[in-house]
Amino acid sequence: MAKENYVQIIGVVESEPKYNEARGRTAYEVKTIRSGKRRDNLYVQAYGPAAVVANDFKVGDLVMATGVVVVNDVKKTEYCPDCEKKIIRETSVTEVAAVSNLRLYEVGTDFNLEDFADASNVVKIMGTVLFKPRLVVTSKGKIAKYIVSLNRRFMIDGQVRRQDDPTIVSCGNQAEEAYDNLRTDSLVYINGAMQTRNIKIDRVCPYCKCKYKEDSYVREIIPYNIEFLANCEKGVKERPRKDIGA
Numbered sequence: 001m002a003k004e005n006y007v008q009i010i011g012v013v014e015s016e017p018k019y020n021e022a023r024g025r026t027a028y029e030v031k032t033i034r035s036g037k038r039r040d041n042l043y044v045q046a047y048g049p050a051a052v053v054a055n056d057f058k059v060g061d062l063v064m065a066t067g068v069v070v071v072n073d074v075k076k077t078e079y080c081p082d083c084e085k086k087i088i089r090e091t092s093v094t095e096v097a098a099v100s101n102l103r104l105y106e107v108g109t110d111f112n113l114e115d116f117a118d119a120s121n122v123v124k125i126m127g128t129v130l131f132k133p134r135l136v137v138t139s140k141g142k143i144a145k146y147i148v149s150l151n152r153r154f155m156i157d158g159q160v161r162r163q164d165d166p167t168i169v170s171c172g173n174q175a176e177e178a179y180d181n182l183r184t185d186s187l188v189y190i191n192g193a194m195q196t197r198n199i200k201i202d203r204v205c206p207y208c209k210c211k212y213k214e215d216s217y218v219r220e221i222i223p224y225n226i227e228f229l230a231n232c233e234k235g236v237k238e239r240p241r242k243d244i245g246a
């Protein structure tokens with residue numbers, strides 16, 4: 001079965017690119033825009049020749065990056081607000097692994113990010129649903145969350161793992177549709193965007209036991225369209241075969 005994992009980002013560089021020569025990659029943050037004017041800061045890791053190109057980007061440049069959605073395990077460092085001891089946490093982050101990136105306009109050029117809204121944050125993925133979505137009703141309406149497992153075509157940092165499991169969030173009617181149709185191993189095609197949401201997480205310091213709120217974020221994929229391709233509850237029906245010559 002064909003798989004797809006494709007991301008295109010056009011956005012403004014928000015942080016000085018960090019080139020990691022030993023690993024041959026460059027990390028930078030990009031501000032993107034979606035139709036509806038919503039802005040999302042996304043994290044890009046450029047690999048191979050793209051890393052060398054990205055190393056030359058300046059804060060404020062308008063750049064374009066193409067690649068795949070990846071979910072990377074990272075160690076996050078923070079400091080207890082009370083005892084100020086260092087706390088290291090293992091977490092996973094959804095990022096863009098860029099195989100190519102280029103500067104469209106230099107910082108200072110008269111460009112308008114809003115003109116790129118349709119092309120600024122584009123995600124196209126095909127994969128299998130890991131488990132039936134949860135449907136929750138919030139003050140903002142219905143929300144369904146689920147995880148779609150994707151296959152990646154290239155290896156990153158020599159990692160053997162070639163599978164990425166990003167979280168998908170559907171809202172409103174689409175949440176209901178996702179809940180009704182999806183189950184474990186459902187095959188879906190999603191055309192959407194990446195969203196970054198700031199959240200606060202309740203923490204307890206492992207040293208002084210004080211309680212505090214950690215400023216954090218989650219990054220999810222928001223579908224514009226979902227196609228229910230196979231193994232779905234009722235989305236895909238056997239198409240009646242047309243009689244030859246009919």
Ligand SMILES: [Zn+2]
Binds near residue numbers: 084208
């Ligand atoms: Zn503490």
